[in-house]
Amino acid sequence: MGAISDTRLISSSALTSPLENGALFLSLLKKNKLSSFNLIRVSRNSFNYKRISCKLSESGIEMKPTSNEVSSSSKNKMEEYNIAMKRMMRNPYEYHHDLGMNYTLITETLIVGSQPQKVEDIDHLKQEQNVAYILNLQQDGDIEYWGIDLQSIVNRCKELGIRHMRRPARDFDPDSLRSGLPKAVSSLEWAISEGKGRAYVHCTAGLGRAPAVAIAYMFWFCGMDLNMAYSTLTSKRPCGPSKRAIRGATHDLAKNDPLKEPFESLPDYAFENTADWERKLIQGRIRSLRGT
Template identity: 80%
Template sequence: MDAVTNGFFSTVLTVQHESEFSSKKRLFCSSMVSRKPSTISRISCKVSGGGMEDNPTRTSSSSGTKMEDYNIAMKRMMRNPYEYHHDLGMNYTHIVQNLIVGSQPQKPEDIDHLKHQENVAYILNLQQDKDIEYWGIDLGSIVNRCKELGIRHMRRPATDFDPESLRRGLPKSVSSLEWAIQEGKGRVYVHCTAGLGRAPAVAIAYMFWFCDMNLNTAYEKLTSKRPCGPNKRAIRGATYDLTKNDPWKEPFESLPEHAFEDIADWERKLIQERVHALRGT
């Protein structure tokens, strides 16, 4: 197979079937865990009928090729075994109260589902335009349906499979998420393309910075509910960036591997102040 150069790739990838991934399980979001008083976890799935096959310009074969290429890129760049199945439709997971992390809505009917079944009042989209175009999503129709239903649609684009782009974008993304949660008009749906990298990283950073958790606790809380592989180093880097006051401070790249997996109370307060200051930017 030739090198994949589709829009959402920032790196040219050579597609190969490697035995090291043959034994790794696929991620299927097809189960629902009922919520009890002792837990708030629930995995929910809604299949957008027809998926990419609804578009007459695409065949099931081309749809399968897109998913295969995307999943190989994800395994190579994110070092995790999870896969995205676009043809199964939107899938999502309840993380904490009023926060849902999931994959991209594919059609206006998905917005209706989020509004009426999940009481979603805000959507935070982390995709770049080229991600949306790659999957043939009509973003205009989705945004229009959000307006009709009174859902606030927000965008904080970050480059897929790029930890440095994620690191730079986390403060503003968390600012939008924290603002929406504080508004309290309904749940917030955070998504990227597959809901396995950028979106869970934003949710973890929010829990780390605003919910009195260290990074490992927040990471485990999310990944125990939604199996995924967000980049922990990007979150540590963004945490360092927000707490850095001294221009002569040691560069993040030279710090120990586990630096900034936890922070002092004064550092958390400083982060919160700086994230709040990003509102509206």
């Protein structure tokens, strides 16, 4: 199994409200000043966690220097992305692009992880994890930002008989995720039902959009309520996907009355579970989206 990247848990911070378009966050990143945090270090070769107390200087995070092999441009991109993730998603976890692809086996048929960065990652997924389907939730801008040669990855998937699918959703945007979940889960449910190999679901870091799709699938198709599906995944892969986006998508799928009460007016626990008839309705609507 691939390595899990290091993660940091912010105990307090000064954060502003989310931006409407994730692509606009870069110009505002350096305005944030974090006060303190705890670092949860995850071994690159195991699932063992170690909590380390850390401090911040007035100018920013005090960090040990990394390998000279990591370019300053790559470091800046990772720093920008992680700060954006914390402010936009209230997500305390970090993505370390320089450590390569990382992933977690959630069920025997489902893997959630970060973006494959090169064709060798596709070879690894095929040979080591029997992956037969890849569901990519990134927008074109995400892929370009990290300099990924997507076409070479798609071509390698074809050569190895892996079905590569895309269901883009905007990063750091719960509303975009909410609207995109039904089609993304439709693709995932179809892949798993085909039974030809494991399905690999990824976004950029595998901490927001991808786990949300996996949790929604487990909620709608695996007989779990939302809290059980959420805790099942996050206990294996520490992350912070938007539970509200999943609840909102469940509301949208389960109700067909044009005069229904708006989701925004419902209590926070609404649609954490569904009645049997609602679950069947959701499953039918999800399956009807195949091929769209």
